[in-house]
Amino acid sequence: MSDKITGGCRCGAIRYECNAEPILAGHCYCTVCQRASGTDKNSAVAFPENAFRLTGEITEYTVEADSGNTSTRGFCPTCGDPITGYGTGMAGMMMVSASSLDEASVFQPQMDIYVDSAPPWTHMDPDLPKVPGMPEE
Ligand SMILES: [Zn+2]
Ligand SMILES: [Zn+2]
Numbered sequence: 001m002s003d004k005i006t007g008g009c010r011c012g013a014i015r016y017e018c019n020a021e022p023i024l025a026g027h028c029y030c031t032v033c034q035r036a037s038g039t040d041k042n043s044a045v046a047f048p049e050n051a052f053r054l055t056g057e058i059t060e061y062t063v064e065a066d067s068g069n070t071s072t073r074g075f076c077p078t079c080g081d082p083i084t085g086y087g088t089g090m091a092g093m094m095m096v097s098a099s100s101l102d103e104a105s106v107f108q109p110q111m112d113i114y115v116d117s118a119p120p121w122t123h124m125d126p127d128l129p130k131v132p133g134m135p136e137e
Contacts, residue, residue: 005047007100009081013056014074016083016096020051023093026111026128029118032063036073036082040122043098044085045107052094058083065089067134089134111135 005022008015025045033042058074065071067089074084085095098107112124116132124130 005106006102007083007096008056008102009076009079009083009100011076011079011081013078014054014058014076014081014083015056016052016054016100018047018052018094020048022047022106022108024110025098025107026109026113027124028113029116029122030114031117032065032071032073033114034117034119036075036085037097040119041112042082042085043107043109044095045098045101046090046093046095049086049092049094052096054084 005018006016023046027041027043029041034040036042057077059077060072060074062070062072069087069089071085071087073082075082081100082097083100086093101107109128111129111131113131113135114133115130
């Protein structure tokens with residue numbers, strides 16, 4: 001097994017580690033991700049939930065999607081860095097923001113999702129597959 005993947009927030013209050021490889025990674029252009037990230041997309045990596053361990057007091061905010069699924073985001077109450085994301089539509093997965101990884105190269109984007117809601121000024125990587133909404137299993 002490779003070394004643990006680690007990350008956390010700027011102020012150090014939130015730390016996490018994961019002892020499994022990422023399941024998937026990509027850029028999400030949904031409007032919830034835009035608000036959470038402050039720009040056109042959120043770039044995130046998904047890990048198996050059961051291999052992920054978080055320490056610190058994270059603040060969570062849950063929204064209900066059009067599909068009826070809930071989506072919960074975790075962020076640091078002190079520095080505000082977006083850290084986690086999970087939801088009923090992605091059972092067994094824990095997403096973390098690419099910006100929170102200690103090792104930036106762990107994030108290797110495979111796709112752009114929810115591209116239909118991207119703002120008109122966005123600029124996407126033309127080499128990545130594009131999915132209009134949520135990818136189908
Ligand atoms: Zn913090
Ligand atoms: Zn999104």
